[in-house]
Amino acid sequence: MRTTKRVLVKFSGEALAGENGFGIENSILKFIASEIKELALNDIEVGIVIGGGNIMRGALAAKGGLIKRTSGDHMGMLATVINAIALQEAFESYGLDVRVQSAIQMEAFCETYIMRRAQRHLEKGRVVIFAAGTGNPYFTTDTTAILRAVEIDAQMVIKATKVDGVYDKDPHKFSDAVFLNALSYDEAMQDNIRVMDDTAIALAKDNALPIVVCNMFREGNLLKIIRGDTSLCSIVQN
Numbered sequence: 001m002r003t004t005k006r007v008l009v010k011f012s013g014e015a016l017a018g019e020n021g022f023g024i025e026n027s028i029l030k031f032i033a034s035e036i037k038e039l040a041l042n043d044i045e046v047g048i049v050i051g052g053g054n055i056m057r058g059a060l061a062a063k064g065g066l067i068k069r070t071s072g073d074h075m076g077m078l079a080t081v082i083n084a085i086a087l088q089e090a091f092e093s094y095g096l097d098v099r100v101q102s103a104i105q106m107e108a109f110c111e112t113y114i115m116r117r118a119q120r121h122l123e124k125g126r127v128v129i130f131a132a133g134t135g136n137p138y139f140t141t142d143t144t145a146i147l148r149a150v151e152i153d154a155q156m157v158i159k160a161t162k163v164d165g166v167y168d169k170d171p172h173k174f175s176d177a178v179f180l181n182a183l184s185y186d187e188a189m190q191d192n193i194r195v196m197d198d199t200a201i202a203l204a205k206d207n208a209l210p211i212v213v214c215n216m217f218r219e220g221n222l223l224k225i226i227r228g229d230t231s232l233c234s235i236v237q238n
Contacts, residue, residue, distance in 0.1 A: 005226055006045040006122060008149035009036070010142065010159045013051035013083055015216060022054060024083065029090035031217070036127060037094045038223050045122040047152050048129045049145040050087060052079025058137065073137035077104060080141060084131035085109065097126040103135030103144075115151045122152060142196035146203045146211075157209060158225060159196065160216030165234030166195055180234050188236045195236055204236070211236040 011032065018025035039046050058073030067075075084100045091098045099121050100110035111117070113130065121128050133144045142159070149157045163171070164179070169192050171177035180193070185205035188195040195201060195213060204211055214221050214233035225233055 005043075006047070006152065006154045007039075007226060008047040008049065008145055008152065008154040008157045009222065010049045010145035010157060011051065011216065012161065013053035013055065013079065013141075015054075015160070015162060016050075016083060016086070017054035024054065024086050029086060030094075031219075032087065033090040033094040033096070035216075035219070035222050036091060037096055038220065039226070040096055040125065040127065042223060042226075043125075044223075044226055045125070046127045047118070047122065047148060047154060048087065048127065049141055049148060050080055050083045050129065050131070051141040052076045052083060055079035055082060070137040073133075077132040077135070080133060081106065081109065081131045084129045087129055091127055097124075098129065099126050100129045100131055103130070103132040106132075118148075119152055128152075140197050140200065142200040143203065146196070146200045146207075146209065149209055150203065150207045154209070156212055156226075157204065158212045158214060158222060160214060160222070162215065162217065163213075164215045164218075164232055165213045166193060166236075168193065181230070182235050182237075184238065185236060195234075201236070205238075208238060 016024045016028055018028050056075045056079040058076035061067050061072035061075055062069040088098045088100050101113040102110050103113050105112045118128050130148045133141055145157055166180045167177040169177045185201050188201050189198050212233050212235050
């Protein structure tokens with residue numbers, strides 16, 4: 001059994017935009033790069049899935065009826081590739097060895113996703129950024145995160161968000177919202193608790209893969225969680 005931990009970190013595309021709400025904020029790229037470098041310096045193997053909501057959401061693009069949902073999702077996949085390349089540049093500027101792997105062939109920009117190649121990169125200490133979702137429409141990047149985590153044999157998925165974890169209802173709308181430090185997969189699929197989409201959570205449940213939801217903007221939070229400090233996050237598991 002290996003002593004080095006392997007994790008999959010899921011970042012939302014919106015987080016990259018910062019207060020602008022659109023595009024990519026350099027200061028956030030630098031912050032994420034510094035956090036991931038801290039993991040690498042502690043011999044933690046890191047895979048990353050990044051969303052594309054700061055540029056394009058497939059469902060939103062298709063909302064008006066002019067663009068088909070499949071085409072909208074393809075546009076969203078391309079957005080994740082843009083974000084992945086931005087992360088790669090930021091990570092390399094911090095001295096990290098990085099590979100971007102796309103679920104759709106784009107040889108001019110990045111590698112095509114191959115499970116064993118990704119595993120080999122991780123074993124060599126490289127950070128692997130998984131782009132273009134699953135390569136299929138109608139599947140979210142949350143589902144991609146769980147799928148890739150299972151494929152690379154990650155020990156947990158960390159969903160890095162703008163909040164400290166999961167609440168029983170929207171804390172921005174309800175002052176009596178209760179923070180949930182731990183919950184089951186079935187509880188995470190309740191309508192009032194949206195940890196991830198149901199497909200993602202069901203896949204995690206089938207593979208007994210823990211999902212940790214935390215605040216990505218707390219410095220050092222990712223390393224603390226991996227080392228076992230779960231006081232400032234929510235954990236979904238059996």
